[in-house]
Amino acid sequence: MAKKEMDTRFAKFGTVSFTGISQVNDFIDHLEQGKLMGTRCTASGRVYFPPRAHCFESMSSDMEWFEVTGSGKLVSFSTLKYAPTGFKEDLPYTIALLDFGDCKVFGRIDPAVPETELAVGMEMRAIPAKTANGQLTYVFEKA
Amino acid sequence: MGKVGIIGVGQSRFVRAYPGSVRELAFEAYREAMADAKMTPRDIDATVICSAPEYDKQRSPAGVIAEYLGLNPQPTFYAETLCSSGSTGLKLAYALVKSGLHQAVLVLGFQIMSQISSEESQERMGRGADIQWESPFGTMMPAYYAMHAQAHMAKYGTTPEDLARVRVKSALYGQFNDKAMIRKPATLEQFQDPEHFFSGPVATPLRGGDCCANADGSSCLIVASETVARSFSDKPVWILGLGAASAPVNMAGRDNLTGLAVAEQAGRQAYDMAGIGPERVDVAEVHDCFTIAEIMAYENLGFAKPGEGPALIGAKETYKEGRIPVNVDGGLLSKGHPIGATGGSQFRTIVLQLRGEAGEMQVPNPAIGLVHNIGGVGLYGNVAILGRE
Numbered sequence: 424m425a426k427k428e429m430d431t432r433f434a435k436f437g438t439v440s441f442t443g444i445s446q447v448n449d450f451i452d453h454l455e456q457g458k459l460m461g462t463r464c465t466a467s468g469r470v471y472f473p474p475r476a477h478c479f480e481s482m483s484s485d486m487e488w489f490e491v492t493g494s495g496k497l498v499s500f501s502t503l504k505y506a507p508t509g510f511k512e513d514l515p516y517t518i519a520l521l522d523f524g525d526c527k528v529f530g531r532i533d534p535a536v537p538e539t540e541l542a543v544g545m546e547m548r549a550i551p552a553k554t555a556n557g558q559l560t561y562v563f564e565k566a
Numbered sequence: 567m568g569k570v571g572i573i574g575v576g577q578s579r580f581v582r583a584y585p586g587s588v589r590e591l592a593f594e595a596y597r598e599a600m601a602d603a604k605m606t607p608r609d610i611d612a613t614v615i616c617s618a619p620e621y622d623k624q625r626s627p628a629g630v631i632a633e634y635l636g637l638n639p640q641p642t643f644y645a646e647t648l649c650s651s652g653s654t655g656l657k658l659a660y661a662l663v664k665s666g667l668h669q670a671v672l673v674l675g676f677q678i679m680s681q682i683s684s685e686e687s688q689e690r691m692g693r694g695a696d697i698q699w700e701s702p703f704g705t706m707m708p709a710y711y712a713m714h715a716q717a718h719m720a721k722y723g724t725t726p727e728d729l730a731r732v733r734v735k736s737a738l739y740g741q742f743n744d745k746a747m748i749r750k751p752a753t754l755e756q757f758q759d760p761e762h763f764f765s766g767p768v769a770t771p772l773r774g775g776d777c778c779a780n781a782d783g784s785s786c787l788i789v790a791s792e793t794v795a796r797s798f799s800d801k802p803v804w805i806l807g808l809g810a811a812s813a814p815v816n817m818a819g820r821d822n823l824t825g826l827a828v829a830e831q832a833g834r835q836a837y838d839m840a841g842i843g844p845e846r847v848d849v850a851e852v853h854d855c856f857t858i859a860e861i862m863a864y865e866n867l868g869f870a871k872p873g874e875g876p877a878l879i880g881a882k883e884t885y886k887e888g889r890i891p892v893n894v895d896g897g898l899l900s901k902g903h904p905i906g907a908t909g910g911s912q913f914r915t916i917v918l919q920l921r922g923e924a925g926e927m928q929v930p931n932p933a934i935g936l937v938h939n940i941g942g943v944g945l946y947g948n949v950a951i952l953g954r955e
Contacts, residue, residue, distance in 0.1 A: 437702020445698060472818060473699040499720070499823045501712035502770045503704065507689035510704035518703055520713065520817050527818040529696075531703050538770065543720035560702070 438554045439509040446476035453488065454559045457551045461526055462486040472526035491528060494546040494566035495521030502538050513555060519563055521547055533562040540565070568792030570663045571802035572952070574603025575914035576786040580747045580902040583680035584782035588624055589634035591784045592676045595910070596635050599672070599786035603798055607636040610788070611668035616645045616655035616675035617906030620690050621682065631674060648694045649855065650941030651675060652785060652909020653948035657808050659789040669794045675911075676784040677904035687780055694942045696816040708777050708856065709769035710817070710943040715858035716771055717823035721873065724861065726771055728876035730757045732857035733764070733775045733899055735885060740900025742926035745911070747781050747902035776857040781902025785910025787917075801921045806934075807842075807951035809835025815945050824873075828947025829866035829938060836936075837868075840951040844868035847890060847951070848932030849919045851912035853940040854897040863938050864892070867949070891929045894919075909939040909948070920954045 431443035432451040453460040461472035466481035472491060477484050500519035503510075510516075517532040519541075528549050532541065546566035554560045576598030578584070584591050592615075600606070613635070615628035624630060632642035645655040652675035659671035679687055688706040695705055718724045737752035756762040757775050764775030795802040809832035814820060821827065837843055844867055852863035861875035869890045870878040878884055884892040895901065895915040898908060916935035918924045937950040 433698070438704055439702060441693065441697040441701050473696075473816060498817075499713040499717040501709045501716060501772075502767075503706070503709050504767045504769065505688070505706070505708075506685070506704050507692050507706045508683075508685045509689065511685075513704055516704060518705060518709055518713070520823070527820075529700055529703070529816060529818045543717060558702075 435559045437558055437560055438513055438556060440558070447474045449488065450474050451559060454551050454561065459491045459549050459551055459561050460488045461491055463489050470525045472528055491523060491526065491549055493523065494548050495523035495528065497541065497543055497545045497547055498522050498527065499543055500532060500541055517541070521549060521563060530561055530563055533564045536565060569804045570660050571790055571792065571795035571799070571804050572787055572913065572917050573790050573795050573799040573802050574599040574605065574786070574788030575917045576600070576602060577745050577907070577911050577914050578784045579745050580781040580783035580904055580907070580911070582747065582781065584678055588622055588627060588676060588678055589631050591678060591782060592631045592674055593634060595784035595786035595907070596674060599788050603788045605670070605788065605798060609670055610637055610640060610672045611670050612640050612662060613637050613642040613672045613674060614645050614655040614658050615642060616651035616673065616909070617677050618646060618648050618651060618694070621687070621905070622678045631676070637672070647946040648941035649853065649903070649905050650909055650939040650946045650948050651906045653913070653937060653939035653950060654810070654909070654946070656787060656789065656909065656913060656950065657810060657948060660805055660808060663789055663791050670788060670790040673787040673789060673910060674784065675906040675909055677906040678782045679780040679904060680782050684780065694945070699816055706769070707943065708772055711856040711858055712769040712772040713817065714823045714862065718858060718861065719771060721824050722876070724876050726757070726773070727754060728861065728880065729776050729857035730754050731879050732854060732860045735879065736854065736893060736897045736899035739894045739927055740896030743896045743901065746896045746900045747779065748896070748900045772856060772858070778855050778898040778903045781904040783902065783904035783907040783911070785907040785914060787910050787913050801954065803917045803920045803952050803954055805950065806953045807836035807838070807840030809833060809839070809949045811947050813944055815942070825862045825866050826940060826944030826947060828944050829863060829940060829949065832947040832949040833867045833938070836949040836951045842934065842951065846934050847936045848934050849894065849916065849929045850890060850892045850936040850938065851895070851915050852892055852897070852938040854893055854899050855903055855940070857899070859940070860893065860897065867936065867938060886927070886929050894927045894929060909937070912937045912939055913950070916952050920952060
């Protein structure tokens with residue numbers, strides 16, 4: 424019997440991906456096309472970011488993709504001076520959380536934005552990007 | 567239904583590198599707890615073994631450890647909720663005893679972390695967070711807590727010096743704890759000294775002095791029914807309240823980063839079950855994996871109003887002589903944090919305090935003690951309230 428081909432698109436996400444297979448692997452294609460997307464349950468209307476394949480409210484798997492657009496408020500951030508295994512080359516880098524109202528998004532600040540220009544509450548956008556090692560990601564830029 | 571008590575406590579010294587295997591390390595805390603309870607292996611009905619996996623090679627450690635302790639053929643269970651594994655084990659033991667299934671249950675927490683590098687351990691600890699959506703950004707525990715510190719500073723004007731005060735208090739008491747890994751005094755000046763590791767940034771705004779250290783260690787608690795407790799012990803310490811909660815793993819699922827919802831929820835449950843409020847607590851052990859974590863604990867447990875945690879320690883109210891002494895054994899910051907052993911060590915301290923056996927760390931005549939033990943970045947939270955007769 425031929426070996427079944429695995430959908431491991433998610434392995435392309437972030438400097439080091441720890442997940443290969445996921446039922447929301449289309450997230451990767453959207454990111455590749457320049458869109459940061461979450462899922463919305465067509466039954467309950469509940470919005471999910473990070474995207475999910477299942478809604479715990481309606482128990483449905485009937486999800487549609489929506490694009491995270493506009494700007495979000497910077498909830499908090501931290502610049503790492505040490506990194507876990509696999510991320511040393513990226514140092515220093517700043518992780519952050521943005522609040523878009525309907526959903527929050529965790530990620531990294533664009534390395535071009537100096538930490539001194541960051542302040543909790545400022546408006547930022549999430550922009551699809553590539554990591555230094557050529558993987559897919561998104562970064563937060565000043566709105 | 568009768569009460570459930572803790573009648574034996576034990577702890578190994580917490581050290582940077584234990585010269586032995588996991589089972590041997592476990593034996594050190596076990597021997598001390600059994601001597602404390604004056605029990606022999608046949609008096610124990612079941613064991614709950616607590617640790618976070620992946621720091622050592624042994625898979626399914628419960629069986630191996632139960633055998634080494636001489637506790638075959640009694641049943642053994644494995645409990646894991648990251649850094650709060652020990653207090654989760656205690657809650658399971660309480661349920662096993664309260665249900666009548668068992669009369670005396672031994673809870674043993676352990677961790678050997680020294681066999682892997684600090685970077686590897688950060689990566690493993692980081693994988694206690696959301697590996698699909700957060701770990702690819704290069705997260706680690708100090709950075710998550712740093713985000714909480716940043717949010718607390720932005721909302722309430724908390725300063726790096728407020729955080730440093732937690733380390734200074736911790737270090738004061740760590741000197742008196744012969745089980746602690748770090749037993750040197752600390753000063754606020756050390757946070758200003760570029761030569762001192764306390765001042766070096768780890769994940770802004772947290773500095774070296776704001777973070778606890780990995781350690782190897784074990785802890786042991788013996789939980790018993792009222793009948794068994796009274797037959798073995800003159801000074802049983804009773805479990806009066808237990809609370810536990812969980813929260814979304816991804817920071818994107820949290821309402822705010824200025825506190826930990828699990829601590830607030832678990833605290834409320836524990837106070838309700840014990841029928842008391844925070845003002846009745848005489849001594850507390852809180853999960854100070856980072857200095858900001860202790861400040862948030864003050865607020866989440868109701869020792870201070872939201873935003874007023876820094877003022878509480880600023881006025882030294884959490885010192886031994888203060889209104890609510892917190893972590894007068896040095897806390898995780900001084901003892902070190904061998905993940906699975908930490909919860910049990912916190913319980914041991916409170917039991918010794920309530921029995922009046924805490925030596926130089928003793929607060930005057932406490933009747934009610936509290937334990938706050940957090941797993942991950944507020945992913946799991948356990949709060950317990952203990953009392954003496």
